[in-house]
Amino acid sequence: MTARPLVSVFSLTxxxxxxxxxxxxxxxxxxxxxxxxxxxxxxxxxxxxxxVNIHASKKVVAxxxxxxxxxxxxxxxxxxxxxxxxxxxxxxxxxxxxxxxxSKTWRRWTRKTNLKQKQQAVASALAASAVPSLVMARxxxxxxVPELPLVLENALEESTTKTSAAKTILQAVGALADVEKxxxxxxxxxxxxxxxxxxxxxxxxxLVIYKSxxxxxxxxxxxxxxxxxxxxxxxxxxxxxxxxxxxxFILWSQAAVEALDKMYGSEVGQKRLPVSCLTNAxxxxxxxxxxxxxxxxxVKPGQFDFAPKRNAVKNTDALEVLDPYAAAKRRQQxxxxxxxxxxxxxxxxxKREERQARRAQHKEEGQAFFAKVSAQGDVCADGFKIE
Amino acid sequence: xxxxxxxxxxxxxxxxxxxxxxxxxxSDKQHFCRHPYSVTGLCNRTSCPLAxxxxxxxxxxxxxxxxxxxxxxxxxxxxxxxxxxYLSRNYSKALAQIDEHLQYFPKILIHRNKQRLTKIHQYxxxxxxxxxxxxxxxxxxxxxxxxxxxxxxERRERKALxxxxxxxxxxxxxxxxxxxxxxGDIYNFPESPYQKALQTAEDKQxxxxxxxxxxxxxxxxxxxxxxxxLDSEEEIEDExxxxxxxxxxxxxxxxxxxxxxxxxxxxxxxxxxxxDDDKDEDSASRKSDYDNLDERKRTxxxxxxxxxxxxxxxxxxxxxxxxxxxxxxxxx
Numbered sequence: 001m002t003a004r005p006l007v008s009v010f011s012l013t014x015x016x017x018x019x020x021x022x023x024x025x026x027x028x029x030x031x032x033x034x035x036x037x038x039x040x041x042x043x044x045x046x047x048x049x050x051x052v053n054i055h056a057s058k059k060v061v062a063x064x065x066x067x068x069x070x071x072x073x074x075x076x077x078x079x080x081x082x083x084x085x086x087x088x089x090x091x092x093x094x095x096x097x098x099x100x101x102x103s104k105t106w107r108r109w110t111r112k113t114n115l116k117q118k119q120q121a122v123a124s125a126l127a128a129s130a131v132p133s134l135v136m137a138r139x140x141x142x143x144x145v146p147e148l149p150l151v152l153e154n155a156l157e158e159s160t161t162k163t164s165a166a167k168t169i170l171q172a173v174g175a176l177a178d179v180e181k182x183x184x185x186x187x188x189x190x191x192x193x194x195x196x197x198x199x200x201x202x203x204x205x206x207l208v209i210y211k212s213x214x215x216x217x218x219x220x221x222x223x224x225x226x227x228x229x230x231x232x233x234x235x236x237x238x239x240x241x242x243x244x245x246x247x248x249f250i251l252w253s254q255a256a257v258e259a260l261d262k263m264y265g266s267e268v269g270q271k272r273l274p275v276s277c278l279t280n281a282x283x284x285x286x287x288x289x290x291x292x293x294x295x296x297x298x299v300k301p302g303q304f305d306f307a308p309k310r311n312a313v314k315n316t317d318a319l320e321v322l323d324p325y326a327a328a329k330r331r332q333q334x335x336x337x338x339x340x341x342x343x344x345x346x347x348x349x350x351k352r353e354e355r356q357a358r359r360a361q362h363k364e365e366g367q368a369f370f371a372k373v374s375a376q377g378d379v380c381a382d383g384f385k386i387e
Numbered sequence: 388x389x390x391x392x393x394x395x396x397x398x399x400x401x402x403x404x405x406x407x408x409x410x411x412x413x414s415d416k417q418h419f420c421r422h423p424y425s426v427t428g429l430c431n432r433t434s435c436p437l438a439x440x441x442x443x444x445x446x447x448x449x450x451x452x453x454x455x456x457x458x459x460x461x462x463x464x465x466x467x468x469x470x471x472x473y474l475s476r477n478y479s480k481a482l483a484q485i486d487e488h489l490q491y492f493p494k495i496l497i498h499r500n501k502q503r504l505t506k507i508h509q510y511x512x513x514x515x516x517x518x519x520x521x522x523x524x525x526x527x528x529x530x531x532x533x534x535x536x537x538x539x540x541e542r543r544e545r546k547a548l549x550x551x552x553x554x555x556x557x558x559x560x561x562x563x564x565x566x567x568x569x570x571g572d573i574y575n576f577p578e579s580p581y582q583k584a585l586q587t588a589e590d591k592q593x594x595x596x597x598x599x600x601x602x603x604x605x606x607x608x609x610x611x612x613x614x615x616x617l618d619s620e621e622e623i624e625d626e627x628x629x630x631x632x633x634x635x636x637x638x639x640x641x642x643x644x645x646x647x648x649x650x651x652x653x654x655x656x657x658x659x660x661x662x663d664d665d666k667d668e669d670s671a672s673r674k675s676d677y678d679n680l681d682e683r684k685r686t687x688x689x690x691x692x693x694x695x696x697x698x699x700x701x702x703x704x705x706x707x708x709x710x711x712x713x714x715x716x717x718x719x
Contacts, residue, residue: 243402
């Protein structure tokens with residue numbers, strides 16, 4: 001990438017104040033595999049050792065009774081007088097025995113990762129943070145952010161001391177949605193972690209990267225839920241790609257962005273920039289470009305363009321090719337159905353009319369009978385005779 | 388600066404917070420996209436609003452449909468990424484508007500947007516109808532999903548599919564057709580099954596030949612006699628138990644054991660009425676008696692007559708010469 005675009009710098013009230021060139025790091029190749037690898041390794045480095053007691057279950061004098069006693073051959077506690085005597089000991093299957101393969105403190109807790117790998121992973125993560133799609137896909141709410149990468153003027157780190165001021169800055173820049181999302185997501189952790197000083201879980205919000213913390217940035221932003229702070233000189237992959245997924249939402253200060261250009265380069269003391277094997281990864285574009293198409297041989301004539309297969313179960317024309325009898329049968333059935341359908345409607349109407357006529361007739365008869373009978377007077381007086 | 392392909396690689400293989408799946412088995416899995424600006428709801432290379440820098444969707448808010456367009460020039464600015472154009476409320480006019488605004492977009496995208504517009508209009512109409520119904524007094528009908536019922540039905544479907552044994556039934560049918568010769572002569576068959584099939588066909592042919600030989604012998608020996616029961620003289624001779632042979636012999640005619648020794652295999656129709664009556668009586672008890680028969684005693688000839696029995700009633704004349712007629716009953 002030779003021509004590097006300009007990134008706008010925003011004031012603390014959200015208006016565009018200036019411009020910076022995009023740092024070279026932000027154009028490094030995206031390497032999700034590398035980031036995942038380095039992340040899994042780096043994640044193990046803060047672990048504290050745990051192990052079972054070295055004497056666990058060993059403080060027993062136990063010997064196997066051997067064969068011939070009609071019991072299993074596991075070592076059993078000697079002596080007498082307690083219920084413990086005669087019980088099995090020393091096995092992972094025994095109650096009060098040691099566990100299988102007792103955990104040791106000299107387990108390899110940390111992982112070494114090659115320096116180059118770590119540096120390239122960080123570079124890739126920084127590049128990913130400049131792609132809005134990736135940041136959105138990671139789950140940050142950045143719909144109101146005016147530009148990515150989001151760079152704020154130096155006053156961010158120089159003169160922001162109060163958290164309330166920090167909040168208004170984030171609001172002005174459209175980053176508060178992410179912070180609020182983190183705030184809403186605070187839950188008590190599931191599992192035993194809650195009694196081990198890890199009581200709450202929280203989503204990650206924006207990462208604020210500054211050059212110098214003299215102005216009090218840290219104090220201003222650190223209490224906001226989800227917000228993390230980082231100095232440019234010590235970028236941490238665990239913050240840039242939490243969970244091994246790249247695309248953290250980052251808020252830069254102008255000084256920090258400018259420092260990035262000085263940090264990465266090919267001179268002595270600078271961090272190496274990863275080199276991609278493809279400078280232009282848009283393969284479709286390359287194939288369709290003029291340079292390639294002008295050399296490509298013309299299409300071979302007489303190539304068969306096969307029509308898509310038609311399903312004989314659904315398509316009667318396709319069935320005809322396979323089994324004309326069945327196709328004719330199906331068509332005939334379809335016609336019959338159609339005829340039946342129309343006929344059905346007619347029949348229904350006709351039946352309805354007949355029914356209604358009958359009903360009307362019955363009603364008439366009934367009424368006539370009633371009239372006659374009422375004229376007659378008391379029908380049941382004389383033994384129910386109707387004249 | 389990063390191409391769409393790269394972005395799609397990352398989203399598809401790594402993580403996208405908008406992707407959801409339905410279906411537990413790997414074969415049934417379907418991926419959906421929960422992004423509010425997705426045209427289709429599916430998670431595809433071409434339908435991903437994040438992985439395509441040139442994209443267009445339709446969004447409906449409060450009954451107003453707006454066309455949202457995303458272009459490369461604004462891809463870096465999330466706030467201004469989507470250009471919102473309100474479309475006409477008239478369906479055909481809206482279609483024309485889509486054509487106009489998405490003039491230089493890929494045809495698939497235009498098509499999808501039009502489909503989405505159609506769907507939106509359809510559901511808006513439906514919503515209005517329901518609202519009118521509700522206002523006229525009839526409450527909107529909400530049908531719930533019974534998870535237990537659905538799962539039960541699903542389970543039963545799967546079991547029925549297994550129980551149907553579709554493949555084995557198909558195989559039987561096809562081999563039957565093949566045996567009958569419905570497919571002509573020349574085919575590419577795998578070697579060993581073909582040989583096996585040939586073997587069985589040959590065995591069957593030998594059987595029928597043996598049968599016809601037997602029948603010829605029978606006919607030679609037998610005399611001209613009009614007797615009630617037919618067929619299976621020899622078998623009846625062998626039969627010990629009267630009860631076993633009681634009802635049924637040959638074509639449902641009463642068999643008189645003692646007279647059977649000299650009878651021939653052909654059927655006579657002179658006792659037409661008797662035959663009919665007997666047949667009616669015998670059909671019920673036929674099966675059970677036949678089951679009692681000793682397997683040994685039942686020869687191939689008898690089996691053959693069984694099969695023939697199912698056909699129409701045949702009128703056969705007894706003739707002296709029988710070498711010509713191998714299957715006398717086949718003439719009808």
